[in-house]
Amino acid sequence: MSNKKGKVYLIGAGPGDPGLVTVRARQLIEAADVIIYDYLANPKLLDWAREDSERIYVGKRSGLHSIPQDEIEEILVERANKGKQVVRLKGGDPFVFGRGGEEIGELQIDNIPFEIVPGVTAALAAAAYAGIPLSHREFSSSITFLTGHENPEKQSLSIDFRKHGQTNGTLCLYMSLGQLPRIIGELKEGGMPGDKPVGVIQWATLNRQQSVYGSLDTIVADIEAAGIGTPAMIIIGEVVAHRSKTEWFEGRELFGKRFVVTRAREQAGQLTHMLEDKGAEVIELPFIEVTPEFDPKLVSEVFTGLAVYEWIIFTSANGVKTFFDLFYKAFDDIRCLGPMRIAAVGAATAREIEKHRLKVDFVPKKANAEALADELIENEGMESVQVLVVTGNQNREALVKRLETEGRAIVDTLPLYKTKKTNLLENEAAERFRKEGADAILFTSSSTVNSFIDQNAAFKLEEGARHPVLGSIGPMTSKTLTEKKLPIGFEAPVSSLEHFIEAAVKHFNE
Ligand code: SAH
Numbered sequence: 001m002s003n004k005k006g007k008v009y010l011i012g013a014g015p016g017d018p019g020l021v022t023v024r025a026r027q028l029i030e031a032a033d034v035i036i037y038d039y040l041a042n043p044k045l046l047d048w049a050r051e052d053s054e055r056i057y058v059g060k061r062s063g064l065h066s067i068p069q070d071e072i073e074e075i076l077v078e079r080a081n082k083g084k085q086v087v088r089l090k091g092g093d094p095f096v097f098g099r100g101g102e103e104i105g106e107l108q109i110d111n112i113p114f115e116i117v118p119g120v121t122a123a124l125a126a127a128a129y130a131g132i133p134l135s136h137r138e139f140s141s142s143i144t145f146l147t148g149h150e151n152p153e154k155q156s157l158s159i160d161f162r163k164h165g166q167t168n169g170t171l172c173l174y175m176s177l178g179q180l181p182r183i184i185g186e187l188k189e190g191g192m193p194g195d196k197p198v199g200v201i202q203w204a205t206l207n208r209q210q211s212v213y214g215s216l217d218t219i220v221a222d223i224e225a226a227g228i229g230t231p232a233m234i235i236i237g238e239v240v241a242h243r244s245k246t247e248w249f250e251g252r253e254l255f256g257k258r259f260v261v262t263r264a265r266e267q268a269g270q271l272t273h274m275l276e277d278k279g280a281e282v283i284e285l286p287f288i289e290v291t292p293e294f295d296p297k298l299v300s301e302v303f304t305g306l307a308v309y310e311w312i313i314f315t316s317a318n319g320v321k322t323f324f325d326l327f328y329k330a331f332d333d334i335r336c337l338g339p340m341r342i343a344a345v346g347a348a349t350a351r352e353i354e355k356h357r358l359k360v361d362f363v364p365k366k367a368n369a370e371a372l373a374d375e376l377i378e379n380e381g382m383e384s385v386q387v388l389v390v391t392g393n394q395n396r397e398a399l400v401k402r403l404e405t406e407g408r409a410i411v412d413t414l415p416l417y418k419t420k421k422t423n424l425l426e427n428e429a430a431e432r433f434r435k436e437g438a439d440a441i442l443f444t445s446s447s448t449v450n451s452f453i454d455q456n457a458a459f460k461l462e463e464g465a466r467h468p469v470l471g472s473i474g475p476m477t478s479k480t481l482t483e484k485k486l487p488i489g490f491e492a493p494v495s496s497l498e499h500f501i502e503a504a505v506k507h508f509n510e
Helices: 023-031 043-048 069-081 100-109 122-130 180-189 219-226 268-277 296-304 317-330 347-354 369-380 397-406 428-436 446-454 475-483 497-509
Strands: 007-012 034-037 054-057 085-090 114-117 143-147 170-174 197-202 210-215 232-236 258-262 281-285 288-292 311-314 341-344 386-392 410-421 440-443 469-472
Touching: 007 023, 007 069, 007 100, 023 043, 023 085, 023 114, 034 043, 034 069, 069 085, 069 100, 100 114, 122 170, 122 197, 122 232, 180 219, 197 219, 210 219, 258 268, 258 446, 268 281, 268 497, 281 428, 288 317, 296 317, 296 410, 311 317, 311 347, 311 369, 317 347, 317 386, 317 410, 341 347, 369 397, 386 397, 397 410, 440 446, 440 497, 446 475, 469 475, 469 497
Parallel strands: 007 085, 007 114, 034 054, 034 085, 143 170, 258 281, 258 440, 311 341, 311 386, 386 410, 440 469
Antiparallel strands: 170 232, 197 210, 197 232, 288 410
16 A cells, blocks of 8 residues: 555536536546546546546446445545545535535545535526526525435435425425325425426436426326436426526527437537537447557658658548657657658648647648649649658558659658448447437538448337438538438538538428
8 A cells, every 4th residue: 555645536527518517626537547437427527537547437337236335435445545536526516415425424434635526416507407597586585405315225205395395485306206296295285286387307408408397286297298207307486487488508409409420530529519519419420440550660661761751741630640659759859750841631630730830831722632642743743752651541542643653753651540440339329329319310421421321230220219311511422322322301502510500400490
C-alpha cells in the first residue's frame, strides 16, 4: 500500500444532458485516475476523462444485476488507499436519494479524504425542461421531494402519503412509477382532490425526454397510453397546470425524431451535433473501423530519407494522426520534417495537419484523390519531383498512378492504417437500432449506401421498432440509392450538412 492517500470525489452527474454538470465536476472528471459511474450518469461525461483513466460501470447491465452498494464502497476505499483520485459519479445530486450519505459514511470509517460536488437534481431538471415552475406566488409555496421506493429490499413504504394529501404545494416524486396507484390512493384518502394536475417526465433533459399530463384520477391510464417508463419524475400540484405554453425543449424542430448517422466520415460528429441541437436523438453507426497498420522497416526507411521529399501528401486525417504519432516517437524536433511542402486531400485532413502548427500548401478544390493529383500536376508541375504519399490500404492507386504517369513524379507510398468493415452484428449502437428503429437513416456519401447494403443483416428491425425513411445528402448519393433501388425519403438539393438538416426538418414538419 502506498503512503499517499488518494481522495474520493462524490460528484453530481446531473439529470442526463452533459451540459448540466458543474465546472468543478468537469475539472475533476478530467483529472481523475478512476471513474465509477452508474446507470443514470450519462456515459458521455467520460469523454472528458483521461484516456488512461480506469472506468468502472456499477449500474445494471441487461440481464445482470447492478454491483451491490457495499461492493461499490469497497472499490472506492480500495482505489483511494492506492493513492488514486477517485471520481464517483452519481445521477442528479449525490445527496438526493442517491445513497451519498452511505458512501461518505464508509469513507469516514476508513479515514479517506473526500469532497462532495452537488448536481442538478432530477426534480429541478424535469420541471425546467417541461416548463413547470415548481413554486408560484399564487399556487404553491412549498416544494417537497419524496421517494416511492426507499429500499429495494423493503416492500412497504414508511412515508404516509395521506399526510401529503393535505398540501397545497408541489410534490416531486422520485422512483415512484411502480407505486403510483397506491400513492395516489393515499393522497386522495388524505384529502387531495382527484382533479389535481399531474405531470410525468421520463428521461428529462435528454432528447429522448417524454412527458404526459393529466390529473390524479387519469394519470395512471395516461402513462400507460403514452408508453412512459422509468426513469421518470412525477410532479403533482397546481403549478403543473400553469406550465409554459411554449415547449422550449420538446417543441424543437426535430424533437422526438431518431436518426441514424454513419460515423464513416470525419464530419459525422458535426452532423450529430447539428441534429441534437434541433432536438433529435442520434444513433451513430460506425460502418468502418480504422486501425493503424504499417511496416516498421518501411517507416524507418522513409524517416531516414525524409529530406529527399519535396512534397508530402496526406489522403486522410487518419494518416496524419498515425504519421505524427510515429514521427514524434522517432524525432524530438519538428524541423526533422525538413523543408518539404504539404498537400492535403480535403479540409478535415488539412485541419489535422494544422494542429501541428504546420501550414498546408495545397488543398484541391474538389476533395478527392484524383482531383488532388490533377490539380497538383496542373498547378505545380510535378515532373521529377520526389513525393511521399501517406495513406491507408485503400484509395491510393489512382492518386499514385496519376502522379507517376501523367505528372511523371517520383512517388513513394507509406501506408499507415487499415480501413475495414465493422461487424455491426456485435455493435451496441446497431443493436439499439434493431430494437428501437429510427425515423430516418442519413446517407452522407455513396460509400455509406454501399456499406448499408453490405451490412443488411445488421439492420433487421425487431417487432415494434420504428421504420426509417432514407435521407440523402445530395444528388450523387441519391443516384447510388436509386441504382440500388432504395426509396429516397428526402434529399438535400445541394450537398452540404446545412441543406441536409433543412431537408430533414422540412420532411418531418410537413
Ligand atoms: N440522485 C438522483 C436521484 C436518484 S433516484 C437525483 O438527484 O436526481 C432515481 C430517480 O430519479 C428515478 O427513479 C427518477 O425518479 C429520477 N430521475 C433521475 N434522472 C431522471 C431523469 N433524467 N428524468 C426523470 N427522472 C429522473
